[in-house]
Amino acid sequence: MFNKVLIEKDILNTKKTQSILNKVKYQDLIEIDRYDEYFGKYKKPYLQKRENLNLYIAKKKGNLIKETPDAYGLSGDKHYYYIHQYNCIYECEYCYLQGYFHSPDIVLFINHDEIINEMQKIMDQNQERVWFHAGEFSDSLALSHITDEFADYYAFLDKNPNALIELRTKSVNTKALKGARENLYITYSLSPQQKIKEIDLKTPSLKHRLSAINKLYQEGYKIGIHLDPIIYNDDFKENYQEFLDELNTAIPIKEIQYISIGVVRYTPNVWNEVKKNYPNSIMHKEELVKTEGNLIRYNKPMRMWILNTVEEMLYSYEIAKEKVYKCMEI
Amino acid sequence: MALYIFAHRGEAQTFIKNLRATALDKDLYQSNNGLIYICSEGIYDVMCRLGSILDKYQVSKVINYGIAGALNNKLKINQVYSIRSIYLENNNEIEFKSITLNGDTDCITANKRVLDESHKNKLLPIADIVDREIWGIAKVCQAYNIELQSYKLISDFAGASTDCFDLKNTAQIFSDLMWNHFQARENLATNENNSRMIQSYEIPWDGTQYQKNILDKLMKKIDKNQLETFIQNISEQNLAEKEKINLLIEKINNKLYPVQAKIKEKLKRETKVLSDNGFQVIYDQKLEKKKIKLNLEVNSQKNISDAIRALEKFNYQSFNEIFEGNFDV
Numbered sequence: 001m002f003n004k005v006l007i008e009k010d011i012l013n014t015k016k017t018q019s020i021l022n023k024v025k026y027q028d029l030i031e032i033d034r035y036d037e038y039f040g041k042y043k044k045p046y047l048q049k050r051e052n053l054n055l056y057i058a059k060k061k062g063n064l065i066k067e068t069p070d071a072y073g074l075s076g077d078k079h080y081y082y083i084h085q086y087n088c089i090y091e092c093e094y095c096y097l098q099g100y101f102h103s104p105d106i107v108l109f110i111n112h113d114e115i116i117n118e119m120q121k122i123m124d125q126n127q128e129r130v131w132f133h134a135g136e137f138s139d140s141l142a143l144s145h146i147t148d149e150f151a152d153y154y155a156f157l158d159k160n161p162n163a164l165i166e167l168r169t170k171s172v173n174t175k176a177l178k179g180a181r182e183n184l185y186i187t188y189s190l191s192p193q194q195k196i197k198e199i200d201l202k203t204p205s206l207k208h209r210l211s212a213i214n215k216l217y218q219e220g221y222k223i224g225i226h227l228d229p230i231i232y233n234d235d236f237k238e239n240y241q242e243f244l245d246e247l248n249t250a251i252p253i254k255e256i257q258y259i260s261i262g263v264v265r266y267t268p269n270v271w272n273e274v275k276k277n278y279p280n281s282i283m284h285k286e287e288l289v290k291t292e293g294n295l296i297r298y299n300k301p302m303r304m305w306i307l308n309t310v311e312e313m314l315y316s317y318e319i320a321k322e323k324v325y326k327c328m329e330i
Numbered sequence: 331m332a333l334y335i336f337a338h339r340g341e342a343q344t345f346i347k348n349l350r351a352t353a354l355d356k357d358l359y360q361s362n363n364g365l366i367y368i369c370s371e372g373i374y375d376v377m378c379r380l381g382s383i384l385d386k387y388q389v390s391k392v393i394n395y396g397i398a399g400a401l402n403n404k405l406k407i408n409q410v411y412s413i414r415s416i417y418l419e420n421n422n423e424i425e426f427k428s429i430t431l432n433g434d435t436d437c438i439t440a441n442k443r444v445l446d447e448s449h450k451n452k453l454l455p456i457a458d459i460v461d462r463e464i465w466g467i468a469k470v471c472q473a474y475n476i477e478l479q480s481y482k483l484i485s486d487f488a489g490a491s492t493d494c495f496d497l498k499n500t501a502q503i504f505s506d507l508m509w510n511h512f513q514a515r516e517n518l519a520t521n522e523n524n525s526r527m528i529q530s531y532e533i534p535w536d537g538t539q540y541q542k543n544i545l546d547k548l549m550k551k552i553d554k555n556q557l558e559t560f561i562q563n564i565s566e567q568n569l570a571e572k573e574k575i576n577l578l579i580e581k582i583n584n585k586l587y588p589v590q591a592k593i594k595e596k597l598k599r600e601t602k603v604l605s606d607n608g609f610q611v612i613y614d615q616k617l618e619k620k621k622i623k624l625n626l627e628v629n630s631q632k633n634i635s636d637a638i639r640a641l642e643k644f645n646y647q648s649f650n651e652i653f654e655g656n657f658d659v
């Protein structure tokens with residue numbers, strides 16, 4: 001699966017590293033001093049993730065937790081994301097990681113204890129609910145059978161009932177999860193199957209994602225859904241109606257904890273990469289403009305119309321209004 | 331014409347002979363198949379000279395052949411690899427900018443020969459092959475926007491086991507191997523070119539350059555049968571050629587972007603009361619800001635009273651609703 005595995009010397013013999021090594025296939029193993037002497041230091045083309053993907057195993061230094069941008073999650077709460085991994089095995093054509101790091105290689109950070117310490121410090125200073133989101137720079141579940149970090153996070157959740165963790169994913173790889181918790185949210189990014197086929201490359205199909213959702217729901221997990229990114233096509237309304245019906249059979253929509261809806265959007269960096277990497281993508285069909293906040297997306301009437309249309313469809317399944325929010329649309 | 335670049339004359343010798351190339355100067359040869367340039371080792375010479383060659387001759391593609399060291403022990407000696415991403419080690423640092431070609435193996439250009447294991451281990455995470463000049467060649471080709479292909483023949487393993495062979499004695503063998511690879515590739519390329527078909531579509535009317543630029547972009551997106559139907563319909567209309575092109579652009583736009591067409595139609599409808607009464611109505615071009623600019627030419631009292639009436643009738647709220655997405659398509 002990986003071409004080279006590059007491991008920081010200091011952690012080569014740790015249990016976590018060895019456990020990861022036992023579970024991955026690779027061609028060459030190389031010891032390095034620090035991952036950041038290589039990762040991001042030179043521009044490695046994004047699409048080389050297809051045939052030349054390397055894996056770094058490292059310790060994250062610097063900021064382990066960051067505050068999220070505005071309009072990120074349910075309003076009224078504090079939101080942070082924690083960083084335990086860079087990059088992803090999937091290849092969604094709109095993925096912002098292609099313009100974010102200068103390499104598609106995957107970095108697994110193994111110092112989860114230090115991440116959790118940081119989270120604990122935040123909880124010690126807060127009486128209110130605080131969200132910690134995983135999956136800002138990766139998919140939270142796709143490699144979880146390899147990284148196997150959930151035991152530590154579950155202990156943190158059990159100790160801090162006001163701490164909420166969101167694991168954001170497109171993966172059906174749920175076997176590393178250790179049971180439902182009141183303050184654990186598994187959230188799935190979903191689109192109609194045709195879109196998944198066309199642009200969520202290498203990800204599980206809608207059918208498989210829905211059956212994973214159904215299983216988790218049956219087991220008592222709290223489920224969130226991200227209808228994001230929505231990409232317009234001529235049959236957009238019909239496609240979304242049909243797709244929401246399918247979702248509603250996997251989990252009653254009104255039972256979903258929250259649903260975010262967002263239209264496709266790119267920073268200029270990501271947009272340049274997208275045009276280069278996927279010149280014939282269906283994402284280029286509709287015209288996009290540079291808008292406020294330096295985002296490239298549909299013009300305001302169009303994206304508001306798309307969001308309103310999907311929002312109205314969701315309300316027809318009797319979901320409470322406060323559970324639905326528009327992402328990056330203030 | 332093609333330009334073949336080698337670092338050493340010894341590497342190029344079979345090419346010079348078989349292409350019947352004759353010397354133009356100390357480092358440059360010419361044949362019916364193109365130019366051969368001996369750029370010498372390292373990036374500096376090639377970065378100084380290659381630009382002037384590209385300026386002087388009509389070079390359409392550059393092909394580099396050369397020997398290189400394997401950083402990865404799995405590579406095979408005497409095998410030729412086509413180069414994909416090119417990285418540079420400069421002053422012991424790794425240069426951020428890389429250049430990517432259509433090959434399948436990465437190469438790093440080192441600032442000195444890789445003679446020990448620590449140097450090799452430093453470069454191995456980045457690439458499987460190390461050479462001394464391809465980054466310089468690629469940088470110049472990139473600046474001149476000229477296609478580059480690079481093929482490296484593995485002569486030895488970099489690091490402590492580097493074979494400091496005498497290039498003079500082994501060069502003939504390496505040059506022959508690279509020539510064989512070149513010939514096999516050329517045959518393949520000829521067959522592929524013969525089977526490629528070129529499709530283009532001509533618009534039967536003359537327009538401005540601006541119109542042509544817009545049409546060029548749109549035509550990449552529209553279905554060809556649909557385009558033919560539009561052209562046929564418009565041909566029957568009694569319009570000047572430029573107006574026909576404008577109409578064609580509008581039809582293609584409406585077909586490609588039906589929601590946009592409806593949004594524009596709604597905005598037009600909402601502001602009709604203003605445009606009917608002498609105002610020139612200008613929206614934010616990107617339709618991002620909820621504002622309109624109005625221009626009015628006044629040359630009578632009637633203009634003023636019409637304008638006041640129109641402004642009173644104009645319903646800003648309905649206009650605003652369009653920007654809030656509160657409409658149906």
Ligand code: SF4
Nearest residue numbers: 088090091092095138
């Ligand atoms: S799943 Fe998420 S992180 Fe992975 S490629 Fe898709 S958008 Fe990027």
